[in-house]
Structures are given as C-alpha cells and as structure tokens.
Amino acid sequence: MNALVAREFVHQPVGTRVVFGAGARARIPAEVDAAGIRRVLLIGRADPLQDVADEITTALGSVCAAWIADVAQHVPTADVRAALDVAARAEVDGVVALGGGSATGLAKAVALDTGLPVLAVPTTYAGSEMTDIWGRTENREKHTGRDPRVRPRTVVYDVELTVGMPAHLTGVSGLNALAHCVEAAYDSQADPVTVLLAVEGARALALALPAAVDDGNDLAARSEALYGAWLAGTALGSARMGVHHRLCHILGGTFGLSHAETHAAVLPYAVAFNQSVAHAELAPIARAVGGEHGVAAAVWDLGRRIGTPRSLAELGLGHDDALAAADLLAAHPVENPRRVDADGARDLLLAAHTGDRPTHSSTIHHSVTSSGDEL
Numbered sequence: 193m194n195a196l197v198a199r200e201f202v203h204q205p206v207g208t209r210v211v212f213g214a215g216a217r218a219r220i221p222a223e224v225d226a227a228g229i230r231r232v233l234l235i236g237r238a239d240p241l242q243d244v245a246d247e248i249t250t251a252l253g254s255v256c257a258a259w260i261a262d263v264a265q266h267v268p269t270a271d272v273r274a275a276l277d278v279a280a281r282a283e284v285d286g287v288v289a290l291g292g293g294s295a296t297g298l299a300k301a302v303a304l305d306t307g308l309p310v311l312a313v314p315t316t317y318a319g320s321e322m323t324d325i326w327g328r329t330e331n332r333e334k335h336t337g338r339d340p341r342v343r344p345r346t347v348v349y350d351v352e353l354t355v356g357m358p359a360h361l362t363g364v365s366g367l368n369a370l371a372h373c374v375e376a377a378y379d380s381q382a383d384p385v386t387v388l389l390a391v392e393g394a395r396a397l398a399l400a401l402p403a404a405v406d407d408g409n410d411l412a413a414r415s416e417a418l419y420g421a422w423l424a425g426t427a428l429g430s431a432r433m434g435v436h437h438r439l440c441h442i443l444g445g446t447f448g449l450s451h452a453e454t455h456a457a458v459l460p461y462a463v464a465f466n467q468s469v470a471h472a473e474l475a476p477i478a479r480a481v482g483g484e485h486g487v488a489a490a491v492w493d494l495g496r497r498i499g500t501p502r503s504l505a506e507l508g509l510g511h512d513d514a515l516a517a518a519d520l521l522a523a524h525p526v527e528n529p530r531r532v533d534a535d536g537a538r539d540l541l542l543a544a545h546t547g548d549r550p551t552h553s554s555t556i557h558h559s560v561t562s563s564g565d566e567l
C-alpha cells in the first residue's frame with residue numbers, strides 16, 4: 193500500500209543547454225558562437241583524445257586562441273594558476289573543456305576566478321559538466337564548493353567520443369555516475385524532478401554499462417550510458433552530496449586515490465551504510481538496478497559484472513590509511529541520511545577496504561518500505 197505524504201520542495205531549473213547525439217561535436221563551432229564566445233581557451237587532454245582535439249581546433253580556426261593539453265586529476269592549484277595565466281595572456285572570453293571530469297574541473301576553476309563561460313564536451317561518465325560543483329586540491333587537501341559561475345553554459349554530448357573507451361574506464365566512470373544518482377535520490381532536500389532524473393539515470397546506467405563493457409563499440413549501449421551520465425550529473429547538480437562523495441573526496445585529495453576507481457570501490461558500502469535509514473528513498477533505485485537482495489549488494493554485483501575494483505585495498509590504500517580516512521570523515525559533519533559518527537565511519541571504511549559483498553542482514557534490519565518493497 194502506498195503511503196501518501198504532504199509534499200514540500202523547492203525546484204530550481206538548471207539553464208544549461210544540452211546538445212546530445214552521435215557526431216554532435218560538429219556543432220561545437222556554432223555552439224561557441226551562439227554562446228557569444230569569440231576567443232576560446234581549449235582545455236583537453238592530448239592523449240588519448242589528440243585527434244579529436246585537433247579536429248576541434250581546426251573547426252574553430254582562429255577562434256581557438258590557446259590550448260592546454262595536459263590535465264591532472266583533482267585540479268591541483270598550481271595548474272589553476274597556470275591556466276589563469278594562459279587565459280589572461282591569450283585574452284580569451286570563453287573556455288571549451290574536452291575530456292573527462294579533470295578537463296571540466298580545470299575549466300570550472302578558470303570560470304570560478306574569471307566568470308568566463310564554459311562549453312563542455314565530456315568524454316567520460318563523470319557528470320561534472322552538469323553541476324555547479326568546483327574542486328581544487330592543495331597540500332593534499334581537496335576543497336570543493338558550489339558556484340553558479342562554474343556550471344557550463346552549454347554541454348555537447350557526442351557519443352562517438354565514448355566509443356572505444358576502455359572497459360575499465362567505462363566501468364569505474366559509470367559507477368561514478370551511479371553514485372550521483374544514489375546520493376541525489378536519498379538527499380532529503382532533493383525535489384521530485386531531481387529524484388526522477390536520478391532514478392532514470394540509474395536505470396540507464398545499470399542497463400547500458402554491462403553491454404558497453406562487453407563491446408566498447410556498441411553505439412546504442414554507449415548512447416544509453418552517456419544519457420544516464422547526463423541525468424546523473426544533472427541530478428547531482430541539484431542535490432547535496434552525502435557520505436559517499438565526501439569520503440571519495442578525502443580518499444582522492446588526501447590519499448591520492450584515483451577518482452572514478454574510488455567511487456566504484458566505495459559505492460556499495462556507502463549505500464549499505466545508509467540503507468537502513470533511507471530505505472524508502474532507495475526503493476526506486478533498487479527497482480532501477482535490480483536490487484531485490486538489497487541495493488548495496490546489487491551495486492556490488494554490478495561492479496563484479498563490469499569488472500570494477502572491489503576494495504580500497506585493491507586500490508593500494510593501506511589499513512592504517514583507511515582508519516585515518518575514517519577519522520577525517522567523522523571529523524566534519526556531512527548532510528547524509530544517517531549521521532556519520534566515529535564508529536560508523538570506521539565500519540564503513542573497513543568494509544570498503546575489505547571489499548566483501550554487503551549482505552542484506554549486515555546492513556539492514558529486515559526493512560520494508562512504505563510501498564511494501566523489500567530492499
């Protein structure tokens with residue numbers, strides 16, 4: 193039986209223009225022009241996207257005033273200073289980011305300081321292109337914040353740029369996107385549209401990722417996965433980040449773990465951590481990912497199916513560092529369905545460090561949702 197509740201929410205539509213389709217990159221010059229950008233700073237990794245970057249610089253012609261090819265993960269502050277210097281010297285009035293979340297992240301950092309508009313051309317499933325979230329890392333600490341200036345004005349999703357993406361990157365980046373859906377779905381302040389986006393994103397990702405990993409050239413699977421990533425990023429852009437994203441930022445910024453791999457390894461345990469208190473919010477995600485034996489176990493199973501790392505130990509995090517990360521996690525309050533205290537943080541980190549399949553009984557005390565669905 194469905195329980196009815198009195199709704200109360202704030203919905204703020206996001207004004208990003210989205211162009212989606214195979215071959216959409218051909219529209220980049222027109223979209224740059226429509227955004228009023230006359231001198232572009234292109235930020236994009238030379239390797240493995242050299243050909244695409246060359247194609248875009250050629251298409252932009254003299255509008256492309258500068259190009260930063262090398263991009264590091266987690267947006268080191270030194271790279272931001274260098275990029276701001278390049279932008280000022282070339283007198284650019286807009287930034288085009290080509291690549292994964294790292295390229296988008298550096299473009300956002302430039303926008304944060306300068307207010308320059310960003311046009312993003314994502315090539316992974318990170319979803320950063322749809323959010324107002326910026327990040328920078330200095331002295332082994334990752335700082336994040338939200339600012340409307342960093343949200344790209346236009347996003348061009350060209351599924352052809354994801355065809356042939358290695359299976360490993362497909363898997364971990366896809367679970368990074370799934371993490372956005374999960375945390376948006378259980379954010380107590382998420383509005384109904386955001387939840388719909390999150391659930392549909394989770395459905396698309398759970399459906400498409402196994403096929404995209406099995407055959408990296410499957411255009412339909414790639415299209416569905418990128419569609420899911422767009423929805424995931426949009427949901428994250430309208431929701432608050434909980435314990436999962438906070439922990440991944442700590443593990444990336446302070447312990448140097450790779451971003452998407454960390455998301456993939458942590459997600460089942462962050463879900464398990466919240467599952468007992470957010471069972472109603474997770475019920476539609478459970479249906480989307482096939483979680484009749486628990487969402488946490490379903491996410492873990494999906495990870496095994498698509499070959500993602502199963503534990504933080506596998507990513508090279510030592511036991512003592514896992515405990516240190518738990519201390520850091522517990523030290524700062526985070527908006528999360530379940531309060532993150534020292535014991536909970538430690539249990540979460542140790543479970544993610546070990547990588548065992550979360551069991552129904554270990555994470556939830558036989559909860560039944562208001563709609564009668566068991567998680």
Ligand code: NAD
Pocket residue numbers: 237239240241264265266267291292293294295297315316317318319320321323324325326327353354355356357358361365368451452
């Ligand atoms: P990434 O951008 O660092 O890319 C990982 C690797 O994949 C790179 O070597 C890159 O060159 C390569 N690559 C990219 N696209 C490829 C493709 N199509 N085929 C083959 N190789 C390809 O990794 P990421 O996971 O996309 O992004 C991680 C960064 O994004 C982190 O710094 C993270 O904090 C940030 N991020 C931010 C947000 C946000 O909302 N602010 C959201 C998600 C991620």
